[in-house]
Every structure is written in structure tokens, then in C-alpha cells.
Amino acid sequence: MERVKYLILGAGPAGLSLANCLKQKGEESFLLLEKEKEAGGLCRSMDVDGAPLDIGGGHFLDVRRPEVNRFLFGFMPEEEWNRYERDSKISFGERYIEQDSGGHGNRYIDHPFEANIWQMKPEKQKEYLESIAEAGCNKGEEMPERFVDWIYWKLGKRIAEDYMLPYNEKMFGKDLNILGTYWLEKLPDVSYEETRKSCMEKKPYGYQPGHAQFYYPKKYGYGELWLRMQKAVGERIATGAAVKKLDALRRRVVCADGREYEAERIVTTIPWAEWEEIIGMPDGFSQNVRKLKHSSTQIEYVPEKMETKAHWIYYPEREISYHRILVRHNFCPNGKGYWTETNKERVEPDKGRFRYMNEYAYPLNTADKPQIMKELLEQVRCREIYGLGRWGEHEHYNSDLVVERAMKLAEELLGSENKAVKRI
Ligand SMILES: Cc1cc2nc3c(=O)[nH]c(=O)nc-3n(C[C@H](O)[C@H](O)[C@H](O)COP(=O)(O)OP(=O)(O)OC[C@H]3O[C@@H](n4cnc5c(N)ncnc54)[C@H](O)[C@@H]3O)c2cc1C
Numbered sequence: 275m276e277r278v279k280y281l282i283l284g285a286g287p288a289g290l291s292l293a294n295c296l297k298q299k300g301e302e303s304f305l306l307l308e309k310e311k312e313a314g315g316l317c318r319s320m321d322v323d324g325a326p327l328d329i330g331g332g333h334f335l336d337v338r339r340p341e342v343n344r345f346l347f348g349f350m351p352e353e354e355w356n357r358y359e360r361d362s363k364i365s366f367g368e369r370y371i372e373q374d375s376g377g378h379g380n381r382y383i384d385h386p387f388e389a390n391i392w393q394m395k396p397e398k399q400k401e402y403l404e405s406i407a408e409a410g411c412n413k414g415e416e417m418p419e420r421f422v423d424w425i426y427w428k429l430g431k432r433i434a435e436d437y438m439l440p441y442n443e444k445m446f447g448k449d450l451n452i453l454g455t456y457w458l459e460k461l462p463d464v465s466y467e468e469t470r471k472s473c474m475e476k477k478p479y480g481y482q483p484g485h486a487q488f489y490y491p492k493k494y495g496y497g498e499l500w501l502r503m504q505k506a507v508g509e510r511i512a513t514g515a516a517v518k519k520l521d522a523l524r525r526r527v528v529c530a531d532g533r534e535y536e537a538e539r540i541v542t543t544i545p546w547a548e549w550e551e552i553i554g555m556p557d558g559f560s561q562n563v564r565k566l567k568h569s570s571t572q573i574e575y576v577p578e579k580m581e582t583k584a585h586w587i588y589y590p591e592r593e594i595s596y597h598r599i600l601v602r603h604n605f606c607p608n609g610k611g612y613w614t615e616t617n618k619e620r621v622e623p624d625k626g627r628f629r630y631m632n633e634y635a636y637p638l639n640t641a642d643k644p645q646i647m648k649e650l651l652e653q654v655r656c657r658e659i660y661g662l663g664r665w666g667e668h669e670h671y672n673s674d675l676v677v678e679r680a681m682k683l684a685e686e687l688l689g690s691e692n693k694a695v696k697r698i
Contacts, residue, residue: 279303280687281527281537283517286315288543288663290503291345291677295684297507305535306507307527309516309544313504316635316664317673319495322575322628325602325609326495329573329630332586332600332615333496334358334488336674343489343674345681349502355489358605363584364437365591370398385588387437388429388464389478399473405432407466419641421453429464441590444597446569446638447619454641457670490605517544522657523554539687543663545634546650556653562646566668570618571635575628577611579603595620637668660687 280296282289285308293306312318316330337343337357363382371381371394384390391402406412410427418424425434425442442450472479491498504511512533519528526536546563580601587599596614603609616622618631637643647668651661661667662683663676671679 275526275534275536276305277536278305279538280305281525281535281540282306282543283527283540284308284315284543284663284665285313285500285504285511285513286543286663286676287317287500287673288315288666288676288680289313289541290500290507291680292541292543292662292684293507293510294349294503295345295681296688297510299684299688301688304510305537306511307515307517307529307535308511308513311513312501313511313513314497314500315543316632317496317500319497320630323577323610325606326491326497327573327575327602327609327613327628328496328600330632331571331573331635332598332613333673334490334585334605335496335499336672337487337489339674339678342677342681345677346499349506350491350499352489354492354494356492356605356607357487357489358585360486360488361584361604363582363587365587365589365594366394366436367591370394382582382584382587384478388433388469389472391469392473392476392478402430402432403466403470403473405430406464406469409464411463412466417455419455421450421455424455424458428458428461433464437590440592441588441597444590444592444617444620445571446636447617452567452638452640454639454643456644457639492607495606516548518549519551519553520549520659521553522654522659525658538658540659541662541666541683541687542654542659543661543666545665546661546668554657559650559653562650565640565642565646567638567640568634569636569638570631570633572616572618572621573613573630573632574616575611575613577627579610580612595622634665637664637670639670643668 280301280303282293282304285306289306290313293304296304317333318330319326319328362385364385364387365381366383367381371383383393391399394402409430415427418427422439425438429438439450446453468479490496515533516530517527518530524536525540526534528534545568546566552560582601583604584601585605586601589597589599596616598615599612601612603611654661660683662680664671
């Protein structure tokens with residue numbers, strides 16, 4: 275059995291960032307265990323049709339966390355990235371859109387939807403405005419607790435039925451009512467007055483979504499960054515090491531191939547449902563783990579060129595299987611074609627193109643999740659086991675946020691060690 279101070283499970287952005295932070299701070303006794311042959315998790319890329327393709331879906335580095343970016347540029351310098359102004363669209367069809375919104379044909383509206391209703395046909399603008407005026411939140415009605423009712427209340431019938439509900443169903447799965455509403459509370463109100471003004475002045479209003487500007491590597495896929503982080507930890511990573519059993523009291527893990535490890539502290543970034551067996555936890559722990567839900571996304575490459583300048587396009591239309599297209603030739607130099615993202619429930623028969631299924635794509639924000647995760651993370655922490663990242667915390671985190679959380683956890687872990695040393 276191999277023993278280390280820190281055992282890190284999963285070498286996606288969370289595990290890799292934590293490992294590299296520990297190393298940069300002088301900690302030598304750590305090991306990363308990764309199920310796949312290479313690191314990067316959902317942020318991996320592969321070469322497909324002569325250019326990189328991000329197999330976990332479209333991945334872009336946000337510019338909004340300068341400390342995170344500085345840390346990441348330590349592995350892949352800023353000169354190796356292109357910085358883009360986001361151009362993303364929503365597909366709506368000619369029935370709705372009057373004119374070309376900047377060289378994209380007449381089936382697209384700019385994202386975000388609520389800021390760009392002015393791009394629709396005048397009669398549609400009127401219908402949307404009336405629907406916004408009727409939204410429960412604009413009429414002072416009490417906030418509903420179920421996801422679907424909440425969307426109607428917040429955005430009005432038209433935005434709910436034409437965009438939000440079909441899009442969310444396509445991405446997360448059919449049963450939207452298992453979702454809570456706590457994660458949507460920051461969604462701004464759609465103001466009737468501002469939408470009306472925007473339609474009259476023919477320009478957008480309101481907030482800008484994430485990735486208003488983003489980085490993408492000049493010569494590689496997004497996965498390159500994480501391969502460099504893998505390289506930086508040298509020998510302290512074991513790949514092809516799928517952990518299966520955890521003894522939480524002894525902090526021992528057993529891999530599918532029988533390898534065993536023991537640690538003073540374990541940081542887990544893998545989905546909780548991945549464990550075949552966990553011992554040493556209170557009653558109810560495993561039931562809680564089983565209540566955590568996720569959705570799966572398939573990526574499929576299509577070699578054709580798309581006549582659009584958009585980086586990506588959302589497809590709320592129910593009759594189209596995928597929910598998003600990533601227009602590779604618009605952000606990946608030398609890249610041809612595009613790729614689609616489709617929920618596993620909606621995947622169509624194989625046409626012989628490159629495909630990759632991500633079983634764990636989105637942690638679902640079910641109504642009971644906050645309480646489950648609070649209990650679960652507290653219970654494991656008492657045993658010096660820490661959940662980190664998109665799956666360890668079961669949160670809809672993007673990679674920059676995951677890196678930030680890993681940086682903070684490294685400080686906390688090493689800080690608590692120093693305090694313990696001082697006490698002795
Ligand atoms: C479609 C899509 C688009 C996205 N777009 C963006 C974007 O544009 N920008 C952005 O910043 N983020 C984006 N994200 C989010 C990003 O993918 C995550 O934030 C990031 O990958 C989280 O890192 P992580 O290390 O927490 O999890 P993961 O990347 O999932 O890594 C977990 C690791 O654990 C390993 N593992 C699993 N089970 C085991 C086991 N039993 N034993 C050992 N190892 C195991 C996995 O192989 C994996 O390497 C997107 C996600 C999706 C699904």
C-alpha cells in the first residue's frame with residue numbers, strides 16, 4: 275500500500291490545480307489518481323479532422339478572475355491564447371426574426387435573449403412585451419417554488435415557452451420539476467420598460483452573460499492547458515487508476531485494478547456516484563449520494579462549414595436533437611466544421627461521425643441538493659476528506675471557478691497544517 279500526505283482523486287481542472295498549488299507551496303507528499311489515460315477531465319481535447327476538438331463540450335476561459343488567469347498563464351503563457359469578444363446566438367427560425375443580425379442569416383437572435391427581443395419581427399416584439407408585462411414577478415405575485423412555475427413567473431409565458439423551458443429540457447432532461455430554483459435567483463428581472471425602450475431604440479439593454487470576453491488557445495484545444503499542468507506534477511500522478519472503494523475512517527482507497535493507497539488527507543473531485551463502496555460513514559450517507567442527479571452530454575463532430583460568425587449557437591427548438599453548436603472554425607485557427615452538444619436522452623442514430631459521450635456533464639440542481647451536499651461535505655470533512663470541484667461539490671462550476679476553489683483549499687489545508695505545527 276502506498277502512503278502519502280495528500281491523495282487527490284481525479285485529475286480534471288480541480289485536482290490538477292490543487293496538486294500544482296501544493297507543489298508550488300513546497301508540499302512534496304501528494305499523489306493524483308486519475309481514471310482516464312490522460313488528465314483534463316471535461317476540459318480535454320482531441321485531434322479530429324486535423325484540428326483540436328473539446329470532447330467535454332465547448333470550453334472557453336473566462337477573463338473575469340485575474341488571479342486564476344495569472345496562475346493558469348504560469349503553465350500556458352497569455353501569448354499562447356487568443357482573446358475574443360463573445361458572439362453567441364440563439365436559433366429561432368424565420369417566423370420570428372425579421373432581419374439579419376450582423377451577417378448571421380435571419381434565423382438567429384443575439385444572446386442573451388431578453389436583451390435582444392428588439393431583433394424580432396415587430397408583431398413578435400409586441401407579443402413578447404405583453405407577456406413580460408404579465409409575468410408574475412412584474413405584477414408582484416408571490417414567488418413559486420417549482421422550477422417550471424418559477425420560470426413563467428420570472429420571465430413571462432412567451433420567453434418561458436419559446437426559449438427557457440425547451441432549452442433547459444434539452445440540456446438537463448425532461449423532468450424539469452425535480453430542479454430547485456435557488457440557483458436561478460440571480461437571474462435579473464426582465465423589465466417591461468427597458469425591453470420596450472430597447473425595441474424602440476433597436477439596441478440591446480441590460481446585463482452581459484458570462485464569457486463576454488474569453489480566451490481560447492491559439493494553436494491547441496482547451497485540453498492543452500491541463501496537459502501542461504499534468505506535466506508539471508511529473509511522477510505524482512497515476513493514470514488508469516479508477517478508484518472504487520473508500521474506507522473513510524482510515525482514509526484508504528482501492529482502485530479497480532487492486533492498487534491501494536492511504537493518506538492523511540483525501541481531496542476528492544470525482545462524482546460521488548462513482549464509488550462502488552464507501553465504509554466508515556454515518557447511516558444515510560449512501561442514500562444521500564444516490565439522490566444526487568446529473569445529466570450526460572454527447573459531442574458530435576460535423577465537418578461542414580457554417581455560414582456564421584458566431585462562436586456558438588443555442589438551439590431551443592424541440593425538433594432539433596442538439597441544444598448547442600460550437601462553430602469551431604470561428605475560434606479555433608485551422609479548425610474546420612463544428613460540433614454539437616446533445617443530451618444523452620436525445621441522441622440520434624450513429625452516422626459514423628466522431629462522437630464522445632460525457633456521462634458526467636452537468637450536476638443537476640435538484641430541490642434537495644443544497645441540504646444533501648451541506649450534510650455530505652460536513653460529514654466527510656470530519657474525517658479529513660474534502661469534496662472539491664464540479665463533482666466533489668456537485669456544483670455547476672466552470673473551470674475558472676474550480677481553479678479558484680482549488681487555490682483556496684490549498685491555502686486552507688497548508689495553513690491548518692502550519693497551525694497544528696505551531697501548537698505542538
Ligand atoms: C458542455 C460543457 C461546457 C462547458 N463549458 C465551459 C466553458 O466554456 N468554460 C469553463 O470554464 N468551463 C466550462 N465547463 C465546465 C468545466 O468542464 C468544469 O468546470 C471543469 O471540468 C470542472 O473540473 P473538475 O476537475 O471539477 O471536474 P472534471 O473535469 O469532471 O474532472 C473530474 C476528473 O475525475 C476523474 N474521475 C472520475 N471518476 C474517477 C474515478 N473513479 N477514479 C479516478 N478518477 C476519476 C475524471 O476522469 C476527470 O478527469 C463546461 C462543462 C460542460 C459539460
